[in-house]
Amino acid sequence: MFGAGGGTTSYKEVEDTDLIILWGSNARETHPIFFHHVLKALHRGARLYVVDPRRTSSAQWADAWLGIDVGSDIALAHTLAREIVHAGLANRRFVDHATTGFDDYLGLIEPWTLERGEAETGVPADLIKELAHAYARADRAVLCWTLGITEHHNGTDNVLALINLALLTGHVGRYGSGLSPLRGQNNVQGGGDMGAIPNKLPGFQEITDPAVRAKFETAWGVTIPPEHGWHLSEMFEAMERGELTTAYCIGENPAQSEADTIRTERLLQGLDLLVVQDIFLTRTGRLADVVLPATAAWCEAEGTVTSSERRVQRVRKAVDPPPGARDDIEIIYELARRLGHDWGEPSAEAAWDELRSLSPMHAGMSYARLEAMGGIPWPCWSEDHPGELYLHSRLWEDPRRGRPAPFSMVEHEPPVDVLDERFPIRLTTGRRLDSYNTGVQTGGYSSPMRRGETIDLAPEDALRYGVGPGERVLVSSRRGQVEVPVRVDPSLRPGLAFMTLHFQDDVRTNFLTIDATDPKAGTAEFKATAIRVDKLPAPARAEAAGEKEPHGTAPPRPASVPEPAAAVAPGRGGSWT
Amino acid sequence: MATSTVPAPPPVPVAPPARRVGLSVDGQAVKVPEGSTILDACSALGIDTPTLCFLPTLTPVNVCRVCVVELEGSRALVPACSRKVEEGMVVRTDSRRVRLSRKMVLELLGSSVDMSLSPEFASYAARYGADPGRHGPMAPPAPAGERDRAHAGHHRPSPPGTAATVGQPVKVDNDLYVRDYARCILCYKCVEACGVDAQNTFAIAVAGRGFEARIATEFDVALPGSACVYCGNCIGVCPTGALMFKSEHDMRERGEWHEERHSTTDTICPYCGVGCTLTLHVQDGDIVKVTSPLEGDVTSGHLCIKGRFGWQFVQNRAEGEGRGARDPD
């Protein structure tokens, strides 16, 4: 936020806050231990509001649930903001002291009356008003979100609209007040910290800043191109244009995880060279020219990860990897050596110390301190600095330090995949408690709660389309179709359906999803697909019932796709000698 | 963001220092912060107090009564784990009454529950001279389900001359963990961890009454039919091995469980971005169990199903082939 991408607040503050908003986050199931901190707050008397299209298990703990129509988050944020302003509840002192663009913002939100907000978001006006007043009046408030905000074609704008709310009310930069994006994976935050984003060098240092580049160029002995790179979706666009012909994929399975699978596979297959470095022979790995078997970074190698509260923590080697699999760092060092650069003995700590010398926000985090303190939140400027529990206290200082925080002029844009008579149902996707992403890792243990993919429909919709629980149906979007059993879920409102991405080998949900992406962050609109549900003809239903093959209609795999060389397949070893 | 100056740490509200309360324990004067327990005061003096149902991360329920101490002015002994200190208290932790009560609590437990997997029990029993055997030979275990059907206020006497026990077959109804209630001392920790102290799922509660009280799901339904979400936080707090990873249970059954060969390594969970510390227990190169450190301020020792049980893919992948891999945020 305002420069460095990370939550401004800590879990401890969530326990001590007075009001928590979970917006597009079902933390009860997707971040269960974070939700423990929320629960501590609730038992202490804090209030919880949940904004989510589904009445999730998180929502059942809430003082109120705002059942929002998919993709109308900015409309809701603006309506909340207008109500706060008109009720005289904006924090004018903070706004005047620490922000810019407020007058423009007032103009932006002015049309968003409660009535219009209700019409656009589906949330009753009285609930919008209740939340607006509760949030603005709270002494401390934390606003959390997850993929329900970001997995939209305008995910970045969604985030900016939420930040506007925090600026309007002053709920940022003080103990117990802040913004908390809950990271979906154990090191998404760390990836950003390390510069694995198109516009930043490690430590969120701007790549276009010549002084920054000079520092890295001196340290690395290379020239760094002075422009932003591509994010994931732009890479696929570049593949489409033939500009990107070689890809080196580390620990990523785009063939299953990207929206619009059919297009993704086609583009990966069209590359001149695809290198995949992973712990599994994934579906993407099967498309690769070279597969580099890697170790499980969290238990077969040393290193660090960064959590949703910016806390850098150590991962450690507990077990040996299978024969032939090698530490990611080792693979990269080896690759460098074969490309003519000898970096010496691979060492996670040495790489980390190099980072510390280049990234001021990590400077104080020696391995010894990380060990002793059980992790340190960035920024940690020096070895006598404890790391900062929360960010942006500077905005409250008088005189204020640094730049003021700008209000962002973001407009509501409905989802790209529009609903119409042919595709009248809004499909949204998400995770279940016991599974994770494409199920590659969680498939490794036997969860008593696991029940395979279903399309969850509201009871009203099941009735309308004449389908019942367990019945296989054909689900179609403008891009593809899958067969999947129905589950009737009273927590869904009519017109809303839900699927996961956990069982892609069985039901390729991403045949349906749209790759309309956020131009700023490159995240696909997994949360908003227009679909239809059709009954299968009776014989097909019967036949389908006993069928085990993956469902989903896709072009057959071209015969030209090379199988990975046996010598480099995971678990077989041999190629590294 | 980048700056060469080192700003002071941001202001974090701190409570004013607690008042200190003076008391005497075994003749030694000690001052501890207001709100401390007698157990805290004992620890401050280095007095080792036995506990079974106490865990710092859970609300004290003071039900096992093995920590009782003598408090001047109090007719009955008081539980050290929960009794808050008051100015001028005079406490004795090693009087004849205290030793007798502690000995008897250990005997009562030892004669009715299988304590063989409790790490502390044997040393406590030795320290207090507890001899569970003098209450008679243990009665044969109850058939499966019998204790779960007991009606409050009625009981079936055990065979004459035997000591009634909570013995019964192990409940194995899922692939992740087993419940061996023959080892259950009814410390309430699992109920607290499943309930308000951590998970707030309330899948289990204490049911029944008296000696027939037991930990149960509603109507004793099997875990897959219950509200259980398999976070395993009950296993994490169980002091007697009544709740156990099924993998550990199976290895023990096969005689393959060798704790003396275990090593532990702390790392971070590979799933969501909360950053939970996992302590991996490794035997002969394989992860055999996962816990989380109690003192960790992210988890307080609690995990979710993925953190607790989701590590198996690491070991499975050597044999079979995986399918996908890590994905985008």
Next chain:
Amino acid sequence: MDLKPVGALATRAEQEAVDDLLASLEGAVLERDGDGVHGGHGARGGLAAASSRRHLLLPVLHAVQSRVGWISEGALGYVCRRLHIPPAEAYGMASFYALFDLEPRPPVVAHVCDDIACMGSALSASLAGSPLPDGTAWVPSPCLGQCDRAPAALVLRAGRHPMERALTGLSSAGEVVETLASAAGSADGVAPAGRSLPPLVPQRDQPGAPELLLLERVGRVDPTSLDDYRAHGGYQALRRALALGPEGVIREVTESGLLGRGGAAFPTGRKWEAVARAPERPHYLVCNADESEPGTFKDRVLMEHDPFAVIEAMTIAALATGCEKGYLYVRGEYPLAAARLESALEELRRHGFLGEDIWGRGARFDVEVRRGAGAYICGEETALFNSLEGYRGEPRNKPPFPVRSGLFGRPTVVNNVETLVNVLPILSGGAAWYSGLGTPQSTGTRLLCLSGAVARPGLYEVPHGMRLGDVVELAGGVAGGRRLRAVLLGGAAGAFVGPSELDLELSFEGTRAAGVTLGSGVVMVFDETADLGAVLARIARFFRDESCGQCVPCRVGTVRQEELLQRLMAGRSLGSPEEELQLLSEVAAVMRDASICGLGQTAASAITSALERRLWEAN
């Protein structure tokens, strides 16, 4: 909360039972059901506990039990959805109480007392051999509080028009069978057994017997008529209380020297003062009418025959201590008492003696009757709070004491029925007069439950300080001219005394000096023919069955105690008899010293007292 519902569905009758009850609870805070957009906060408990629905669990389960005869999985699931309670917790709570069945059972059930006052008749032994009518069953029961009319049974019939009837003075198993048959056959209840019962207050007809203070109206007023109550001096005390004001009332009660009659003998005035001064609001008043001590029936007689007096006394206590809400927790086995109290409450509300503006004086107070469900432990005050709140009746650790943190965590006055009723004569006659009764340290009179081998069993009221022998004589002495063997004072949690101790002065200080207790006023007499060994074994069984199971000393100690007594009775000791007695005394010691509450702390006292006095060996 995100609850996972029980799979099974409730039947229409089960749903109706729950819905009807919830609909009838005027004033109970009912939030919207779980499928709305709100609902999180109220269901979370904590400070919101008092306004959540959790506290309705006990009455709702009663409704299902009395409508259907048992609580099925579907019914429990429905209850949980309506009240927003996790099913496992509701099951844990339901399975705590003996009067709730969680397996199917016939609609008509007789609970047949086989406790110490009734066991002599061997009724349950003869029932065991009797064929029963279809759709009926019987179960043995602990003391039903009808000890002066032993043996007793309680017949319950589930249905749309449930029936609950106490049978007393039974002469044979056949009578129980007959009642079961008529209950099973008739939709409108059964005819009461036509039998002449002993007088309610035997001493009234005895020349020279002590004057009655608390029992003055018992048997003389129409317990269903407020007018009759007022005609017999009712509501004079409240009038005086309003004139005195809260501080004046507390001063009177304090100066009267009234000590609690529930067993702990705590000064009532001090308790009231502590609550009156507690800054936290609201304050609650709880009348402990969970009279379950074997041998005790005094509170039942007061509630059944002078219900308005109980409520008047509660009203005075409430006004003095700043309570606007009172709960009257009545033993589940006392259907008549509960019915008479309910009808009295309705009458009082109608006349403005309760409610928003009592007598137009701006005072606000009302009382809710809650029925226990078969758990002796709920007579322990903190267990009672948990039971009222919808939890298992497990005692809480003290401190904090109820005056600071009681019902729903608020300052709470909790008094026994007899204690409260004493407030009426204190206010009417004045503290100075009252404190002149009895002994200096034990002021006032004491209700004594005379049962067992006396000629005239029944409820007696005597000034504190009377000799035990004189009390036994007042009840006509040992029946049939037999020799006295032992007297059990204070109930199962009390102590036995022998024939040599008839000079014992019945006062708090007198009993304390002798190392015994008056407890709940039980004076149960055993003659030379009594099988004291069996009585001790029954007491041991009682404590094993009634232990809540929370703490180890009581949960396991009561089992080991029962096993030891069985071994002693069977003459098959494990070690030497000395070793067995040593073991028994060590088990007794850990129960007394290390148990959480009074149940465990006294579970060995009667048995120990009998063994110490060698009363049993004389057999």
